Amino acid sequence: MDLSLSVEHGILRDSVERFVRESYPFDKRRKIVDESESFLQENWQDFSKLGWLGLNLPEEFGGNGGSAVDTMVVAEALGPGLILEPFLETVVIGSKLIQVGSNEKQKSEFLSNLVRGRLILTFAFAEPQSRYSLSDVQLSAKPNGDQFVLNGKKAVVRHASSADKIIVSARTAGDRRDKHGITLFLVERNSPGLSRRDYRLQDDIPASELIFDNVCLRRTAMIGDLDCALPMVELVVDHGIAMVCAEAVGIMSALYTATLQYVKTREQFGQPIGKFQVIKHRMVDMLMACEEARSMAYMATLKLDESDPNVRKRAASAAKVSIGKAARFVGQQSIQLHGGMGMTDELDVGHYFKRLTMIDILFGDVDFHLKRYSACASD
Amino acid sequence: MFREEVREFVTRELDPSIKHKVDNGLYLQKEDHLCWQGALYKQGWMAPNWPESFGGTGWSPIQRYVFDEECAMGGAPPVVPFGVKMVAPVIMKYGTNEQKAHYLPRILSSEDWWCQGYSEPNAGSDLASLKTSAVPRGSSYIVNGTKIWTTYAHCADMMFCLVRTDPSEKLQQGISFLLIDMQTPGITVRPITTFDGRRDINEVIFEDVVVPIENLVGDEGRGWDCAKSLLSHERIGITKVAQSKRQIARLKQISATEEIDGNLLKHDALFRRKLASIEIDLMALEYTELRLLSDLSKGRTPGPESSLLKIRGTEIQQKITELLVESVGYYAQPYLPEVLYEGREDCAVGPEYAPGLAPYYFNWRKASITGGTNEIQRNIIAKKILDL
Numbered sequence: 018m019d020l021s022l023s024v025e026h027g028i029l030r031d032s033v034e035r036f037v038r039e040s041y042p043f044d045k046r047r048k049i050v051d052e053s054e055s056f057l058q059e060n061w062q063d064f065s066k067l068g069w070l071g072l073n074l075p076e077e078f079g080g081n082g083g084s085a086v087d088t089m090v091v092a093e094a095l096g097p098g099l100i101l102e103p104f105l106e107t108v109v110i111g112s113k114l115i116q117v118g119s120n121e122k123q124k125s126e127f128l129s130n131l132v133r134g135r136l137i138l139t140f141a142f143a144e145p146q147s148r149y150s151l152s153d154v155q156l157s158a159k160p161n162g163d164q165f166v167l168n169g170k171k172a173v174v175r176h177a178s179s180a181d182k183i184i185v186s187a188r189t190a191g192d193r194r195d196k197h198g199i200t201l202f203l204v205e206r207n208s209p210g211l212s213r214r215d216y217r218l219q220d221d222i223p224a225s226e227l228i229f230d231n232v233c234l235r236r237t238a239m240i241g242d243l244d245c246a247l248p249m250v251e252l253v254v255d256h257g258i259a260m261v262c263a264e265a266v267g268i269m270s271a272l273y274t275a276t277l278q279y280v281k282t283r284e285q286f287g288q289p290i291g292k293f294q295v296i297k298h299r300m301v302d303m304l305m306a307c308e309e310a311r312s313m314a315y316m317a318t319l320k321l322d323e324s325d326p327n328v329r330k331r332a333a334s335a336a337k338v339s340i341g342k343a344a345r346f347v348g349q350q351s352i353q354l355h356g357g358m359g360m361t362d363e364l365d366v367g368h369y370f371k372r373l374t375m376i377d378i379l380f381g382d383v384d385f386h387l388k389r390y391s392a393c394a395s396d
Numbered sequence: 397m398f399r400e401e402v403r404e405f406v407t408r409e410l411d412p413s414i415k416h417k418v419d420n421g422l423y424l425q426k427e428d429h430l431c432w433q434g435a436l437y438k439q440g441w442m443a444p445n446w447p448e449s450f451g452g453t454g455w456s457p458i459q460r461y462v463f464d465e466e467c468a469m470g471g472a473p474p475v476v477p478f479g480v481k482m483v484a485p486v487i488m489k490y491g492t493n494e495q496k497a498h499y500l501p502r503i504l505s506s507e508d509w510w511c512q513g514y515s516e517p518n519a520g521s522d523l524a525s526l527k528t529s530a531v532p533r534g535s536s537y538i539v540n541g542t543k544i545w546t547t548y549a550h551c552a553d554m555m556f557c558l559v560r561t562d563p564s565e566k567l568q569q570g571i572s573f574l575l576i577d578m579q580t581p582g583i584t585v586r587p588i589t590t591f592d593g594r595r596d597i598n599e600v601i602f603e604d605v606v607v608p609i610e611n612l613v614g615d616e617g618r619g620w621d622c623a624k625s626l627l628s629h630e631r632i633g634i635t636k637v638a639q640s641k642r643q644i645a646r647l648k649q650i651s652a653t654e655e656i657d658g659n660l661l662k663h664d665a666l667f668r669r670k671l672a673s674i675e676i677d678l679m680a681l682e683y684t685e686l687r688l689l690s691d692l693s694k695g696r697t698p699g700p701e702s703s704l705l706k707i708r709g710t711e712i713q714q715k716i717t718e719l720l721v722e723s724v725g726y727y728a729q730p731y732l733p734e735v736l737y738e739g740r741e742d743c744a745v746g747p748e749y750a751p752g753l754a755p756y757y758f759n760w761r762k763a764s765i766t767g768g769t770n771e772i773q774r775n776i777i778a779k780k781i782l783d784l
Contacts, residue, residue, distance in 0.1 A: 146655055148655065172727070173729050173730065173746075216745060218729045219728075219729060224730065290521070349761060352761045353769070353770075356521070360590045360762050361588055362593070363588075370761075371591065371754075374757070374758075375729055378721075378725065378729055384667070388666070
């Protein structure tokens with residue numbers, strides 16, 4: 018088993034890191050947050066030009082035909098940029114759902130637009146009552162002639178305000194928490210009957226509450242088979258988990274580096290505070306947490322294509338637990354060791370910490386994934 | 397009996413809009429604090445930590461403890477400590493009769509709002525290396541330098557400040573304790589936004605600020621004694637057992653509403669384990685503090701044990717903020733400044749109790765940094781108790 022990254026991956030990583038350094042510095046990002054509703058279109062076009070929107074897509078759609086490891090490399094390198102763009106929603110989740118669920122005609126239309134930066138997607142899966150359960154779906158889709166009529170709510174939908182199309186999980190059969198009876202639909206953002214309440218998350222990602230009030234869809238808006246969407250949902254969410262784990266690794270790494278630099282230069286009691294043993298040991302613990310997190314993100318990525326879904330799920334949950342714990346420790350200690358400076362909005366440290374905290378919640382926190390891991394392990 | 401009396405008072409006097417803000421972790425304005433402190437003042441309960449001769453309540457340490465607990469459980473905002481809990485005991489111990497007569501009544505009535513000028517950009521954990529200078533000229537000191545992380549400096553009337561009056565003396569020697577009117581020309585207050593979005597702390601710059609010599613507390617060059625005495629008082633306050641109990645009660649309320657896997661969160665095994673664990677930690681801290689209070693009521697002065705209370709108190713507070721964030725799932729994510737700052741319910745997203753939780757978690761990371769970091773507190777214990 019070779020777990021070293023290839024030369025090509027190194028080149029890819031370098032190019033993303035250069036982009037973050039030169040085109041996505043922290044003060045520029047702050048300006049985008051202050052002055053725009055969501056993110057800058059021109060950045061998204063840059064993502065497209067750099068080939069990041071089609072990393073994993075087959076070449077027939079204009080993609081690079083790469084693997085999940087490519088996504089991991091890019092996500093980790095994008096991490097320190099605290100990007101505001103819908104990379105996770107469009108490139109990782111949306112494109113995967115289209116690939117596994119749409120017909121050939123839709124695939125070719127949607128994916129080639131996506132690669133060119135002309136189609137932004139997002140996935141509305143959570144509901145006000147669902148917490149992290151992907152099968153807790155109350156939003157209903159009722160057949161009416163050759164249409165479906167959607168009614169209900171979706172919660173904290175990232176990038177819904179800029180997504181051209183929103184993929185929505187809906188209940189087509191069974192009770193609220195049944196695994197069977199969930200169907201995916203592709204909904205135009207501006208569909209009549211669909212209203213939004215927009216806001217930003219703690220880490221500045223744009224998100225919305227969605228209310229569906231008799232939103233009418235044609236049957237062709239369905240992705241995948243009727244009533245049988247849950248395995249597909251679990252698959253793409255595991256891809257999402259692997260990606261945000263890699264992003265978290267990139268952020269932890271940036272925090273570790275910044276904190277190490279700080280304790281080497283900040284002097285108190287006549288010496289750099291990094292000379293004190295308590296600080297040395299803390300930094301070593303942070304380094305170990307970062308390294309284990311990196312290993313787990315890689316492991317989860319490699320298991321994404323496992324044919325046994327239980328193996329994949331267990332790996333994704335293990336990574337989410339491990340990285341959730343590591344991110345909390347590294348985030349909190351980075352602030353602690355920066356002292357008062359760590360509390361300021363001016364420094365990037367607090368913003369890294371906020372993003373890590375949001376990633377911990379996204380797709381389920383440590384407790385949720387401990388349970389999921391344990392359930393998959395005993396199946 | 398006493399407990400019921402306090403409870404009845406809080407229920408009667410606490411403005412419902414302030415209670416709502418405290419209950420939901422929304423941001424309090426200065427007027428909110430003044431309103432509650434005004435009610436305490438009228439009742440004669442503003443300064444339970446003061447001797448009766450200055451307007452204290454004459455309560456035993458245990459009664460004060462009950463009082464704090466009832467106020468917190470009733471949703472009252474904590475009294476802003478800089479005046480009544482921090483500078484006042486120093487003025488009582490080291491101040492002149494004139495200083496006592498002038499400042500103490502104004503602190504009691506909240507007429508003066510105080511801030512603390514201790515940390516500097518290059519003097520944080522190593523506070524004794526502070527450089528802000530006060531040079532005598534005639535009947536005044538001329539103050540120059542920069543203070544940082546100064547909570548409420550932007551709305552304070554007065555600052556108690558550590559300044560260096562003798563630059564030839566090293567470290568603790570040569571430091572004096574000075575009271576500075578924030579309206580004096582030459583003072584610039586620059587707000588510092590913290591990463592949770594709040595603007596409570598500031599940088600304060602002094603440029604040739606003229607401070608009357610009678611504003612010196614204690615002897616010139618003996619300011620470190622004042623600071624030490626104050627810090628040991630601050631550390632008792634920092635335990636916040638009562639507030640932690642209140643937050644645990646809030647966590648329980650939330651867990652009785654939130655659902656997980658088709659059940660209420662309060663029935664979830666992992667959640668129950670964490671809740672029980674933090675309650676037990678808090679109990680251990682509470683009984684440690686009660687033991688210390690019993691000793692204090694027999695006339696002992698607070699010593700390095702207060703560092704222990706600060707460390708454990710802040711660790712527990714911070715753990716509770718983590719559990720609060722976890723309790724609401726995705727609804728900890730939306731950042732809703734209109735709700736946090738203006739209390740605008742119409743802008744709310746998710747349950748009413750959710751918007752303040754993540755900002756509270758973020759903001760409370762400061763607890764293990766302010767008032768001497770927890771690393772410094774451990775050094776104090778190692779040195780003073782363990783002699784290491």
